[in-house]
Amino acid sequence: xxxxxxxxxxxxxxxxxxxxxxxxxxxxxxxxxxxxxxxxxxxxxxxxxxxxxxxxxxxxxxxxxxxxxxxxxxxxxxxxxxxxxxxxxxxxxxxxxxxxxxxxxxxxxxxxxxx
Amino acid sequence: xxxxxxxxxxxxxxxxxxxxxxxxxxxxxxxxxxxxxxxxxxxxxxxxxxxxxxxxxxxxxxxxxxxxxxxxxxxxxxxxxxxxxxxxxxxxxxxxxxxxxxxxxxxxxxxxxx
Numbered sequence: 402x403x404x405x406x407x408x409x410x411x412x413x414x415x416x417x418x419x420x421x422x423x424x425x426x427x428x429x430x431x432x433x434x435x436x437x438x439x440x441x442x443x444x445x446x447x448x449x450x451x452x453x454x455x456x457x458x459x460x461x462x463x464x465x466x467x468x469x470x471x472x473x474x475x476x477x478x479x480x481x482x483x484x485x486x487x488x489x490x491x492x493x494x495x496x497x498x499x500x501x502x503x504x505x506x507x508x509x510x511x512x513x514x515x516x
Numbered sequence: 517x518x519x520x521x522x523x524x525x526x527x528x529x530x531x532x533x534x535x536x537x538x539x540x541x542x543x544x545x546x547x548x549x550x551x552x553x554x555x556x557x558x559x560x561x562x563x564x565x566x567x568x569x570x571x572x573x574x575x576x577x578x579x580x581x582x583x584x585x586x587x588x589x590x591x592x593x594x595x596x597x598x599x600x601x602x603x604x605x606x607x608x609x610x611x612x613x614x615x616x617x618x619x620x621x622x623x624x625x626x627x628x629x630x
Contacts, residue, residue, distance in 0.1 A: 405559070441622070442622050442623075443520075443605050443607075443620030443621050443622045443623055444560070444605075444620050445620070446617065446618060446620075457616075457617070489557070491559050491560075492559075493559075498616070499616050499618075500611070500616045504562060504565070505562070505618075506562075507559030507560050507561070508559050509557070509558050509559050510557070510558065510559050512557065
């Protein structure tokens with residue numbers, strides 16, 4: 402069985418551009434969460450989607466948006482990129498809306514570099 | 517403020533030795549505590565999940581402890597191997613207004629030397 406897959410694996414963008422990151426959850430998983438991990442720090446929660454609806458949002462500006470499709474895959478969009486957006490973007494999938502009893506499985510991440 | 521602090525920030529030990537990583541948290545209300553292993557440039561992989569009532573949980577050579585009274589957890593690695601080189605992240609979860617949140621520590625970077 403395929404795990405959580407993210408694309409692309411690496412990406413270089415210039416300031417002001419827009420980027421779209423993609424995530425396919427594990428088959429049968431209906432929840433996807435997005436995290437930003439700056440080098441040397443732990444992941445920071447951005448969004449959680451469950452059954453195609455936003456179920457949680459972290460402390461990120463409106464330049465960050467996401468959506469979940471009927472097949473439960475998800476896209477994260479970042480507009481007007483800043484140098485500080487350079488990070489590893491992680492996608493996690495879980496069977497249901499994340500709670501104390503569910504396990505989150507992470508993809509390998511997309512390394513975004515903004516120059 | 518809900519925070520998770522880990523120590524040490526980094527650690528270098530020789531292959532075959534044991535080590536213990538620390539996690540202190542100020543998260544409330546506490547739901548559970550997780551330890552993740554993250555290889556460089558990869559996504560985190562879960563090692564253990566501990567609830568409020570659990571004191572100790574093992575996963576092979578990894579043993580996690582939890583003291584909910586002092587809000588401290590530790591991850592003990594026995595007979596370290598080169599493949600244990602990674603960042604180890606402590607994550608504490610809480611449920612607030614029906615929203616389940618994960619509060620992540622910054623991690624401890626562990627390097628195993630032959």
